[in-house]
Amino acid sequence: MKAIVVFESLWGNTAAAARAIAEGIGLEAQAMTTSEAAGEAIAGADLIVAGAPVLGFRLPTEDMRESIRKNPGKAPAPPDLSQPSMRTWLEGLPEGHGCCAAFETRLRMSPGGSTSTILHDLEELGYRPIAKGGRFIVKGKYGPLRDGELEKARHWGEELAGVMAAP
Ligand SMILES: Cc1cc2nc3c(=O)[nH]c(=O)nc-3n(C[C@H](O)[C@H](O)[C@H](O)COP(=O)(O)O)c2cc1C
Numbered sequence: 617m618k619a620i621v622v623f624e625s626l627w628g629n630t631a632a633a634a635r636a637i638a639e640g641i642g643l644e645a646q647a648m649t650t651s652e653a654a655g656e657a658i659a660g661a662d663l664i665v666a667g668a669p670v671l672g673f674r675l676p677t678e679d680m681r682e683s684i685r686k687n688p689g690k691a692p693a694p695p696d697l698s699q700p701s702m703r704t705w706l707e708g709l710p711e712g713h714g715c716c717a718a719f720e721t722r723l724r725m726s727p728g729g730s731t732s733t734i735l736h737d738l739e740e741l742g743y744r745p746i747a748k749g750g751r752f753i754v755k756g757k758y759g760p761l762r763d764g765e766l767e768k769a770r771h772w773g774e775e776l777a778g779v780m781a782a783p
Contacts, residue, residue, distance in 0.1 A: 640773020673728030716743035719750030
């Protein structure tokens with residue numbers, strides 16, 4: 617099984633969750649940035665798992681990324697805006713017949729989310745969702761992930777692998 621876990625991540629929380637999910641899926645899975653997840657790297661993938669933070673109650677928009685670029689606020693580290701956004705990545709993704717899942721990192725109490733948009737776009741391209749959106753919770757606006765969330769992400773990856781292995 618070829619599985620890829622692709623992520624948008626400005627401060628590293630979603631990247632960390634993505635790596636844990638890939639570990640949970642198993643050896644055949646690889647976590648990738650949106651620029652790595654292109655061409656041969658994703659061709660014929662049996663499972664695409666896509667994740668992003670929730671910023672401004674939704675999947676980050678270009679406007680939100682631009683406003684963070686201009687005013688990073690009190691972030692403990694500069695945001696990584698060198699990779700295409702998840703929205704841009706989804707726009708460039710070719711149609712496919714594989715399975716898919718989506719996850720987000722976020723505060724515990726907040727309206728909105730990212731996974732419904734990701735899943736909607738993946739479904740439109742022909743991918744078949746195999747799970748409800750995964751949610752991994754951060755302690756503060758910029759992270760880090762709460763204790764136990766990486767373990768939860770690994771377990772979610774194991775569950776996805778289980779669904780893929782089922783007859
Ligand atoms: C400008 C800004 C806006 C945010 N908006 C939301 C939000 O609307 N809902 C939420 O649950 N979390 C929100 N967060 C928290 C982020 O989703 C969280 O820190 C996420 O893990 C960041 O992921 P990353 O480190 O992969 O970039 C926001 C954080 C920032 C800095």
